[in-house]
Amino acid sequence: MSGEPDYAARLRRRHRSEMRFRFYGLLSIALAGVILVVLIGSIVLKGYSAFWQTHVRLDFAISAEQVDIDNLRETNWGGLVKATLRDMAPGVTGRRDKRKLYQFVSPNAGYDLRDAIAADPGLLGTEFSLWVKASDDIDMLTKGHLDRTLPESDRRVSDLELGWYDRFVGEGRIELRFNLDFFTTADSREPEEAGIQGALMGSFLTLLVTLALSFPVGVMAAVYLEEFAPKNRWTDIIEANINNLAAVPSIVFGLLGLAVVISLFGVPRSAPLAGGIVLALMTLPTIIIASRAALKAVPPSIREAATGLGASPHQVVMHHVLPLAMPGILTGTIIGLAQALGESAPLLMIGMVAFIVDTPTGFTDPATVLPVQIYIWADSPERAFVEKTSAAIMVLLAFLACMNATAVWLRRKFERRW
Amino acid sequence: MVTNGQQDENPAHAAARVKMQAKKVAVFYGEAQALHDVDLDIREHTVTALIGPSGCGKSTFLRCLNRMNDVIDICRVEGRIMLDGEDINTPSLDTVHLRARVGMVFQKPNPFPKTIYDNVAYGPRIHGMTSGKSELDEVVETSLERAGLWKEVRDRLDEPGTGLSGGQQQRLCIARSIAVNPEVILMDEPCSALDPIATARIEELIDELRTNFTIVIVTHSMQQAARVSQRTGFFHLGELVEVGNTDQIFTNPDDQRTQDYITGRFG
Ligand SMILES: Nc1ncnc2c1ncn2[C@@H]1O[C@H](COP(=O)(O)OP(=O)(O)OP(=O)(O)O)[C@@H](O)[C@H]1O
Ligand SMILES: [Mg+2]
Numbered sequence: 001m002s003g004e005p006d007y008a009a010r011l012r013r014r015h016r017s018e019m020r021f022r023f024y025g026l027l028s029i030a031l032a033g034v035i036l037v038v039l040i041g042s043i044v045l046k047g048y049s050a051f052w053q054t055h056v057r058l059d060f061a062i063s064a065e066q067v068d069i070d071n072l073r074e075t076n077w078g079g080l081v082k083a084t085l086r087d088m089a090p091g092v093t094g095r096r097d098k099r100k101l102y103q104f105v106s107p108n109a110g111y112d113l114r115d116a117i118a119a120d121p122g123l124l125g126t127e128f129s130l131w132v133k134a135s136d137d138i139d140m141l142t143k144g145h146l147d148r149t150l151p152e153s154d155r156r157v158s159d160l161e162l163g164w165y166d167r168f169v170g171e172g173r174i175e176l177r178f179n180l181d182f183f184t185t186a187d188s189r190e191p192e193e194a195g196i197q198g199a200l201m202g203s204f205l206t207l208l209v210t211l212a213l214s215f216p217v218g219v220m221a222a223v224y225l226e227e228f229a230p231k232n233r234w235t236d237i238i239e240a241n242i243n244n245l246a247a248v249p250s251i252v253f254g255l256l257g258l259a260v261v262i263s264l265f266g267v268p269r270s271a272p273l274a275g276g277i278v279l280a281l282m283t284l285p286t287i288i289i290a291s292r293a294a295l296k297a298v299p300p301s302i303r304e305a306a307t308g309l310g311a312s313p314h315q316v317v318m319h320h321v322l323p324l325a326m327p328g329i330l331t332g333t334i335i336g337l338a339q340a341l342g343e344s345a346p347l348l349m350i351g352m353v354a355f356i357v358d359t360p361t362g363f364t365d366p367a368t369v370l371p372v373q374i375y376i377w378a379d380s381p382e383r384a385f386v387e388k389t390s391a392a393i394m395v396l397l398a399f400l401a402c403m404n405a406t407a408v409w410l411r412r413k414f415e416r417r418w
Numbered sequence: 419m420v421t422n423g424q425q426d427e428n429p430a431h432a433a434a435r436v437k438m439q440a441k442k443v444a445v446f447y448g449e450a451q452a453l454h455d456v457d458l459d460i461r462e463h464t465v466t467a468l469i470g471p472s473g474c475g476k477s478t479f480l481r482c483l484n485r486m487n488d489v490i491d492i493c494r495v496e497g498r499i500m501l502d503g504e505d506i507n508t509p510s511l512d513t514v515h516l517r518a519r520v521g522m523v524f525q526k527p528n529p530f531p532k533t534i535y536d537n538v539a540y541g542p543r544i545h546g547m548t549s550g551k552s553e554l555d556e557v558v559e560t561s562l563e564r565a566g567l568w569k570e571v572r573d574r575l576d577e578p579g580t581g582l583s584g585g586q587q588q589r590l591c592i593a594r595s596i597a598v599n600p601e602v603i604l605m606d607e608p609c610s611a612l613d614p615i616a617t618a619r620i621e622e623l624i625d626e627l628r629t630n631f632t633i634v635i636v637t638h639s640m641q642q643a644a645r646v647s648q649r650t651g652f653f654h655l656g657e658l659v660e661v662g663n664t665d666q667i668f669t670n671p672d673d674q675r676t677q678d679y680i681t682g683r684f685g
Contacts, residue, residue, distance in 0.1 A: 304524060305594075308486060308524070309594065309598060310513075310598065311540075
């Protein structure tokens with residue numbers, strides 16, 4: 001027996017290894033934290049400016065004769081905007097220079113003018129100013145994303161435009177304003193007009209379909225398999241296949257959706273209904289597996305207690321097992337939905353990647369979803385889409401945070417019932 | 419001793435009416451046989467204790483009496499079990515109805531994670547035994563009172579039943595099962611998780627409950643069997659070795675194995 005010194009040394013060694021173990025844990029957490037901060041930080045830094053947009057003040061003096069007040073569509077609003085621009089920059093003559101001048105503001109400026117007149121016809125015959133969006137190049141210039149020191153041939157904005165810009169700034173005609181339109185419009189070819197509402201609504205409708213299909217089906221399947229199904233070869237095969245389904249690459253579900261949901265059942269392409277069905281198929285295994293785990297975790301003594309009091313199997317499940325498993329089921333469902341929210345590959349297969357300028361209002365309208373919108377914008381050449389991409393990612397993350405908050409809230413609510 | 423006036427005969431000695439009867443009961447878990455040809459009469463308003471070494475099939479037999487073994491897939495029960503002369507395994511007798519007549523208290527207290535009130539009210543609710551809130555309140559109160567818990571919980575019926583102490587929880591479970599007003603109460607080692615004081619309370623309670631119910635209790639404690647029961651059955655290796663009046667079993671058993679067990683030579 002070597003006795004005490006040996007024992008003390010071993011104890012010290014054990015303490016040291018415990019310290020090391022803790023240190024590794026802290027290190028991993030710190031690493032994960034740093035990565036998260038860098039990721040979110042870079043997205044926010046790149047994207048926050050998308051919530052602001054350069055506006056140009058245009059002064060109008062439009063007489064009642066120039067406008068058919070009963071038929072606003074017939075008026076050449078674009079022409080009125082162009083006339084004002086010509087007044088603001090006198091001496092522009094060449095065709096190419098004029099076109100450059102007109103491109104100083106967004107091509108949709110005419111519609112803004114129309115909407116202003118429609119809202120207040122009293123403006124006719126008076127002098128009034130209107131803030132319209134500047135074009136994306138001017139917007140980038142304001143936000144400092146264009147390098148003025150480059151030679152003119154390498155710049156998106158020519159010396160002529162720079163001259164106008166500097167004059168307008170001097171006249172107080174250029175201003176960065178909060179870009180509410182980003183949240184109230186859908187996609188557009190013009191970066192300054194492109195908004196997130198279409199994709200947000202598309203994601204919302206798609207997830208609604210996914211939830212409505214996968215939650216009841218998933219929970220019922222889990223309850224049946226866990227509580228009622230006989231344990232035999234068939235249920236083993238079903239169980240193995242559910243586990244396999246959870247590992248199937250999502251794009252395969254897209255192909256399935258294309259072949260079955262769209263071709264066979266004739267669900268419209270690009271519609272939230274089609275996307276929702278495909279994502280529901282993808283989410284089902286997650287929900288079933290999570291729900292079964294939650295049901296399994298309910299102590300058997302509760303089942304015995306209820307059964308012993310004469311509750312039927314159905315009552316045992318509905319009164320005791322399911323409510324106790326609900327927090328776990330909800331967590332699984334939200335994880336599944338969060339996955340579905342971030343999914344783009346299967347939706348590309350069923351045409352949800354189309355360029356869609358209208359916000360969907362129903363389940364069969366053509367739509368796109370947030371991750372696909374991010375992909376579309378990230379793929380666009382205009383510099384202005386870079387910040388839109390990051391902004392869309394922020395919206396997606398916010399959506400996710402809302403979903404998780406709902407899950408936490410629901411879980412609390414269910415737990416408080418006991 | 420029996421103090422209740424209406425109990426004019428001592429059931430320990432006079433043969434009361436037979437409430438439940440097991441005839442040639444054999445139980446299999448898959449291929450393994452857990453019980454062999456058990457014949458046992460359970461007398462009305464009597465506490466019958468089942469004793470025997472661990473794994474001898476006491477719980478298995480007890481669970482046969484209200485068909486709790488039905489929920490175990492691999493379990494198969496043969497033989498006949500009668501309740502008031504009626505076979506409980508006939509298809510016409512619903513398990514829901516059977517379990518309302520033959521209640522069960524488990525080894526580990528297992529209150530529902532609901533309020534104390536809801537725990538007791540659950541049985542009457544699912545069986546539609548009461549009409550209206552006031553009647554239900556009354557059932558809850560009398561059940562808790564009979565289980566000797568009313569005084570302790572009357573002010574906190576809205577608190578979760580899982581927040582009670584172990585002994586209180588077990589009495590809550592007893593209250594929960596008598597709320598359905600069963601004819602027979604099966605208890606599987608109801609005191610194994612309790613301290614001596616809580617055990618004494620439950621034993622007292624069992625003695626009181628005998629007036630209204632027929633009780634079958636599984637226990638590992640010889641003293642407990644001797645204290646609370648009038649009849650005792652001794653199981654060994656899946657067989658019912660011997661059954662008789664408790665004082666006879668403990669003082670003068672017929673079988674050598676019983677003798678060995680109660681004197682602590684094995685088990
Ligand atoms: N669910 C089950 N599946 C398979 N075998 C079982 C099951 N339950 C009990 N058995 C077996 O049946 C036999 C009797 O078990 P039982 O639980 O009735 O014993 P017991 O007398 O209650 O023991 P204890 O005093 O330890 O509770 C044991 O051999 C046990 O292994
Ligand atoms: Mg047992």
